[in-house]
Amino acid sequence: MAPKKISNTEKTILRELIFIESFSHLLEETGYTYGTLRDELINLINRGYIDVYSEDGSHSVSPFYDSDNIQQFQFQATKSGLKTIQNYAV
DSSP states (O other), rough: OOOOOHHHHHHHHHHHTSSSSHHHHEEEEEEHOOOHHHHHHHHHHHTSEEEEEEESSSBTTTTOOGGGGGOOOOOEHHHHHHHHHTOOOO
């Protein structure tokens, strides 16, 4: 079975997460609204494409993070997330 195709929004977010980045950095760089970014991050986290890190980025808190306070965490694309954007590169 082929993996689920990712949206342009998801690709944009994953491309920003080669290194650990904060929620505020993602808001600024993508230009997405808070709600859009939050929803897309949660979808990507649930699919295993993003790891969640503590506020200072020192350790992974995946999968135990507070989605109601997602702006307090940092994020990085997983190997599988990076492979996904590579597979859909134009």
